[in-house]
Amino acid sequence: MSALAARLAARLWRDESTREAFLAALSRGDGGLPVDIGAETGGRDGLPEWTPEWVSRRTGAAGEQSYGLDFSSVWEMQALSVVPRPVRRVLDVCAAPGGKSVLASRHLAPGFHLANEVVPKRLGILRHNLSRCGIAAHTQRWDPARLAVEAPEAFDGVLVDAPCSGQSLLARGVENQGCFHPATVKGNAMRQRGILSSSAACVAPGGWLVYSTCTFSPDENGKNMRWFGRRFEDFELIEVPDLKLWESEDPRLPGYTLYPQQGLGSGGFVCVWRKRGERSELPELSTALTEWPVAGRE
Numbered sequence: 001m002s003a004l005a006a007r008l009a010a011r012l013w014r015d016e017s018t019r020e021a022f023l024a025a026l027s028r029g030d031g032g033l034p035v036d037i038g039a040e041t042g043g044r045d046g047l048p049e050w051t052p053e054w055v056s057r058r059t060g061a062a063g064e065q066s067y068g069l070d071f072s073s074v075w076e077m078q079a080l081s082v083v084p085r086p087v088r089r090v091l092d093v094c095a096a097p098g099g100k101s102v103l104a105s106r107h108l109a110p111g112f113h114l115a116n117e118v119v120p121k122r123l124g125i126l127r128h129n130l131s132r133c134g135i136a137a138h139t140q141r142w143d144p145a146r147l148a149v150e151a152p153e154a155f156d157g158v159l160v161d162a163p164c165s166g167q168s169l170l171a172r173g174v175e176n177q178g179c180f181h182p183a184t185v186k187g188n189a190m191r192q193r194g195i196l197s198s199s200a201a202c203v204a205p206g207g208w209l210v211y212s213t214c215t216f217s218p219d220e221n222g223k224n225m226r227w228f229g230r231r232f233e234d235f236e237l238i239e240v241p242d243l244k245l246w247e248s249e250d251p252r253l254p255g256y257t258l259y260p261q262q263g264l265g266s267g268g269f270v271c272v273w274r275k276r277g278e279r280s281e282l283p284e285l286s287t288a289l290t291e292w293p294v295a296g297r298e
């Protein structure tokens with residue numbers, strides 16, 4: 001592993017054996033834990049007891065109607081266990097290729113689900129994945145800033161699975177050059193703040209925002225969450241009891257982090273916020289947000 005990875009490990013842990021285990025897991029690249037959403041295949045051995053019953057270990061290729069992903073995504077979306085039900089409307093701001101949207105739909109069964117993806121060439125795969133998994137949703141391709149203008153306080157819940165430096169991909173054997181470089185991390189952290197600001201505007205009073213990444217740098221995770229808490233005083237942190245084991249020990253850097261040496265997949269970060277205020281009627285949605293439906297399963 002690179003000197004930059006070692007520098008990150010030194011920032012994350014005092015304990016040398018934990019640093020070494022982290023760097024070794026990244027180097028080996030065999031840390032993925034493949035699971036299927038919606039297929040009963042390889043059982044649930046070794047998965048946490050809170051794992052939803054519609055998740056099972058994958059032994060071969062993912063099925064046509066199931067969604068194959070790394071367990072880290074299931075771990076991140078367990079954060080949805082704490083959000084108030086029923087969920088009238090949910091917005092997935094950075095949705096392609098669709099894994100988190102499939103998980104959110106399974107967890108929440110929202111009345112209206114908008115899966116947004118700003119990169120046009122990624123919309124096809126998003127729509128295909130939602131459709132084959134039978135997820136009833138709508139798609140759009142707006143920049144988060146436009147969502148903030150066209151749909152202020154219009155959603156009970158907003159998911160921000162942010163574009164990031166993707167350091168955890170290494171633990172799955174995916175090459176990702178430069179992912180520890182300070183310029184990469186800083187560029188991502190700044191972009192994430194922009195996306196978070198716009199996304200916060202879409203949350204209705206009493207609603208929630210879930211922020212997740214697949215990286216480990218505190219600048220993109222806990223430090224961004226500290227920034228968010230200061231910048232948006234109308235949001236408060238929400239604890240996720242199921243993820244207690246993975247909670248940050250530093251209250252200045254809130255959130256939960258799964259590391260690849262912990263054996264539950266390549267790793268990731270998640271944090272949940274609640275917007276203060278009472279739930280009330282949601283504003284009417286712009287018709288442009290309902291133009292591109294994906295049919296669910298009957």
Ligand SMILES: C[S@@+](CC[C@H](N)C(=O)[O-])C[C@H]1O[C@@H](n2cnc3c(N)ncnc32)[C@H](O)[C@@H]1O
Pocket residue numbers: 093094095096097098099100101117118119122143144161162163164191195
């Ligand atoms: C981590 S991926 C999302 C993965 C997806 N949530 C899933 O579970 O399958 C981040 C997504 O954000 C999109 N993205 C890139 N730049 C963005 C921006 N400035 N604003 C919003 N989304 C962006 C990327 O195209 C990518 O699809």
